[in-house]
Amino acid sequence: MMNEFLLLLLSMSLSGTLLALLLFLLRPLLKRNLSRAWMYYIWCIVALRMLLPFAPRQNLVGSLLADPSAAMRQLSALSAFMEDTAPAALPSDQVFNNAVSKAFPEKASGSVKDAAQKPDTLSAAVPAALDSAPPAPAAEPVSAVLFTLWLATAVFLFLHKAAASRAFLRKLYAASHAVTAQEITACYASVCRELSVRRPPRLLASPETDTAMLAGMLRPAVILPAAKEPDMRSLACILRHELIHYKRKDVWFKWLFQLTACIHFFNPFSHAVCREVSRCCELACDETVVKNMTPGERKAYGSTLLNALEARGPAHINPVSASLCGNAKFIKERLDTIKMSKKKQP
Numbered sequence: 001m002m003n004e005f006l007l008l009l010l011s012m013s014l015s016g017t018l019l020a021l022l023l024f025l026l027r028p029l030l031k032r033n034l035s036r037a038w039m040y041y042i043w044c045i046v047a048l049r050m051l052l053p054f055a056p057r058q059n060l061v062g063s064l065l066a067d068p069s070a071a072m073r074q075l076s077a078l079s080a081f082m083e084d085t086a087p088a089a090l091p092s093d094q095v096f097n098n099a100v101s102k103a104f105p106e107k108a109s110g111s112v113k114d115a116a117q118k119p120d121t122l123s124a125a126v127p128a129a130l131d132s133a134p135p136a137p138a139a140e141p142v143s144a145v146l147f148t149l150w151l152a153t154a155v156f157l158f159l160h161k162a163a164a165s166r167a168f169l170r171k172l173y174a175a176s177h178a179v180t181a182q183e184i185t186a187c188y189a190s191v192c193r194e195l196s197v198r199r200p201p202r203l204l205a206s207p208e209t210d211t212a213m214l215a216g217m218l219r220p221a222v223i224l225p226a227a228k229e230p231d232m233r234s235l236a237c238i239l240r241h242e243l244i245h246y247k248r249k250d251v252w253f254k255w256l257f258q259l260t261a262c263i264h265f266f267n268p269f270s271h272a273v274c275r276e277v278s279r280c281c282e283l284a285c286d287e288t289v290v291k292n293m294t295p296g297e298r299k300a301y302g303s304t305l306l307n308a309l310e311a312r313g314p315a316h317i318n319p320v321s322a323s324l325c326g327n328a329k330f331i332k333e334r335l336d337t338i339k340m341s342k343k344k345q346p
Contacts, residue, residue: 001140002144002146002147003140003143004139005147006143006146006147006150008053009150009251009263011039012049012050012051012053012054012264013050013264013267014047014269015049015050016046016047016050016260016264016269016270017267017269018279019045019046019049020046020091020177020269020273021273023043023046023343025279026030027039027208034240034244034335035284035287036280036283036284036287037284037287038187039280039283039284040277040280040281040283040284041263043257043273043276043277044253044256044259046273047256047257047260047273047308050260050263050264050270051256051259051260051263057310065305073335083245090258096189099277102145116222117242132259150266153265154262154263154265157261157262157265158258158259158262161258168215169215170218171208172206172209172215172223173204173206174296175206175207175208176204176205176206176208176221176223176226177204177205177206177226178202178203178204179203179204179205179224180232181285183232184224184230184235185203185204187199187232187235187236188203188222188239190236191236191239191240191243192243195241195243195244195247197246197247199223200243200246200339201214201216201220201222201243201246202221202222203217203221203222203224204222204223204224205225205226206219206224206225206226207221207223207225207226208222209223209225210225210227210243211225211308212224212225212238212239212241213242213322214241214242214243214245214246214250214251214322215251216251217251217252217255220246220251222242222243222246224237226278228307231304231307233300234300234301234303234307237289237300237301237304238304240289241285241286241289242322244289245281245285245289245322248284248285250281250285250322251322252283253277253281254277254322257273257274257277258274260273260274261274279330279333281322282330282334283330283333283334283337285307285322286301286334286338287337289301290338298338298339301338302335302338305334305338306331306335307333309331
């Protein structure tokens with residue numbers, strides 16, 4: 001049972017890797033023909049393939065890892081059966097009868113007909129001989145050890161991520177306070193109406209962050225840095241960015257891919273997919289933010305990202321939060337997206 005589960009897990013991981021490789025190879029083509037939002041959500045196919053326990057009865061992993069000793073035992077049993085049932089040397093009277101049968105076929109037609117009506121004992125006995133082959137030695141002890149190691153590692157990694165995220169949020173919330181400035185709350189309410197957000201998340205300010213972010217799953221909150229007064233000209237863009245993350249449930253999506261990476265911790269492609277999803281998430285959000293902006297407004301939004309990048313201090317970034325400027329490595333690509341974005345949404 002455990003051996004079958006491990007083979008299924010390898011099949012899921014391998015097929016998910018093939019899908020991920022295909023998407024990586026097609027990325028230049030998809031980039032020209034699809035919106036950033038589509039390029040973000042298409043990665044859900046990889047996550048679902050690596051999470052849903054489904055595999056055809058005959059799959060590549062099963063063929064590669066099939067037990068070769070089973071086939072050898074069947075061949076040995078068949079060979080032994082053929083040796084036991086091979087006809088002995090014919091006696092001289094039988095040779096004479098065979099010669100008569102060849103010379104006078106009409107005399108022997110009855111016996112031939114009777115012989116034809118006899119059951120094919122050889123073909124009937126072969127499957128029985130194969131079925132009677134001794135069973136393979138059980139591989140359950142090895143499978144049980146491998147299953148235990150996989151389960152313990154996957155659970156440990158996920159609990160470690162969850163504990164780190166919880167500690168980050170507790171530290172963030174402990175130092176935070178509700179935003180009461182009238183200008184900021186009025187701007188927040190205006191952006192919520194613009195995006196049709198009926199149940200907006202809490203709006204907090206915290207000195208534990210240097211950039212605006214959306215944090216939390218069950219009780220999400222938009223958290224602004226409290227160390228400095230926000231520029232009212234860029235505040236609407238910042239709030240719009242975080243509320244789009246909220247509407248799209250991006251924190252939930254990030255946890256989905258973190259779960260995938262924990263289950264397939266032995267597969268380096270699962271971690272590469274997490275990084276790619278985080279990148280596509282920010283690009284898709286930027287594309288939506290600037291969708292209806294004028295060139296001047298897009299330039300101002302790009303300046304907001306650069307200012308957030310310059311003001312960001314070390315650490316204080318959680319991998320499952322959605323921050324305004326979470327990764328500086330692809331800031332140029334984000335600025336290009338802001339500049340070249342078209343009204344092409346799924």
